[in-house]
Amino acid sequence: MRRKLPSTQALNCFEAAARHQSFTRAAQELNLTQGAVSRQVAVLEDFLGVPLFRRTQHGMVLTPAGADYARHVSQRLDALERDAVELMGRRGQGDSLTLAAVPTFATRWLIPRLHRLAAEQPDLLVHFETRTRPFLFTDTGIDAAIWAGTAQQLQQWAGTQATHLMDEDVLPVCSPRLLTGGQEVEPHVLAQMPLLQQATRPEAWRQWFDAQGVDAPRAMAGPRYELFSMQAAAAMSGLGVALMPTLLVQDELASGALVVACARPLKAQRAYYLVQPQVGERPALAVFREWVVRECGSPADPSWRQ
Incomplete structure (x- = not known):
């Protein structure tokens, strides 16, 4: 079956023009004339049957359909470029x-x-x-x-x-500086300590305290971090206690940079x-x-x- 696809030259000219919001700057980037870029975009619009740009007093701007199409075209061209560079790098092997x-x-x-x-x-x-x-x-x-x-x-x-x-098992860990004498604490004591939050798991601490049968009004309070690596760094800096998957902090626990604050893991949630x-x-x-x-x-x- 023959694919209904525009030419890559037309797509390349359109993507550059959309990115720069200028046919002139797109032409400079592609080492073409402004007229050549304009013609390629016109060919693409004829092929699609949809206007991609409209003229204003200040030049050319994308139509809503053009802006949406430009986003998709940019992603596809980036993927094609990555595939080509990778294939050239591997010389077709593997x-x-x-x-x-x-x-x-x-x-x-x-x-x-x-x-x-x-x-x-x-x-x-x-x-x-x-x-x-x-x-x-x-x-x-x-x-x-x-x-x-x-x-x-x-x-x-x-x-x-x-x-x-x-x-995945999760366990409360912290800097040894937060524990008096380096001793672990009970869950009700932990509930009063500063708690570090994982942005993608906002209820993690509440679930842990519920499993321990401890009322912790501040279970969802505290600074939030997008990545566990950020949370681990914050815990090592003494900013609070982190509820971390044990497999992600094995090195820190082995070195003593982090210690277990309360040895009650929450298993397989x-x-x-x-x-x-x-x-x-x-x-x-x-x-x-x-x-x-x-x-x-x-x-x-x-x-x-x-």
């Missing part, structure tokens, strides 16, 4: 995979283990993007995502299948999953999935499909 991952898990747990994957699959390249919330795979060039959450939350991520990797589109698994993704499941010691079959 395969690659693009993963989205929650950042602290990627930097603290996954990436330090990738040397073992590289030893098994030296021709496989793994690229990373940061994502902390569900997204549409069709809108990205991402092959799969390593995501943390509950099974109920995961069921709302339509059109995907998920492989369970590991459960959340888990880590490898999430991928329900159809069309690439061989490179199958290889990675098998490897990461082995690293986690989990069963290899997808846990469920939506």
Whole structure:
């Protein structure tokens, strides 16, 4: 079937003109004449049957449809450029995979283990993007995502299948400077200490105190951090107590930079999953999935499909 696609030259001229809001500056960037850029945009408008720019007293501005189309075109051209550069860099050898991952898990747990994957699959390249919330795979060039959450939350991520990797235990940790004599405290004492909050898990502390049977009116108060790595840094600086997944602060606990404030973990409220589109698994993704499941010691079959 023949695709109904405009020329890449027309798209390139339109994207540059939209970005600069100027045919002249777009022409300078592309080393073309202003007239050539204008003609290419006109060809694109004729092809689409939709005006992309309108004239004003101050020049050309995007129409609402043009602004929306420019955003999508820019993303697609960026992806095409990345694919071309990657292929040229690999000279056609091997395969690659693009993963989205929650950042602290990627930097603290996954990436330090990738040397073992590289030893098994030296021709496989793994690229990373940061994502902390569900997204549409069709809108990205991402092959799969390593995501943390509950099974109920995961069921709302339509059109995907998920492989369970590991459960997550969370534990209150802090700088040893916050504990008198370096001694752990009881939950009711912890409720009076400054609590560091995770922006993506606003009720985490409340759930922990509920599990301990402790009334903590200030459970949701305190500074919020987008990433666990930020929260860990704040805890090490003595700003408060952080409720951290234990697998993300193993090095800090081993070195003494962080200590356990109260040895009562909250078990398996959340888990880590490898999430991928329900159809069309690439061989490179199958290889990675098998490897990461082995690293986690989990069963290899997808846990469920939506």
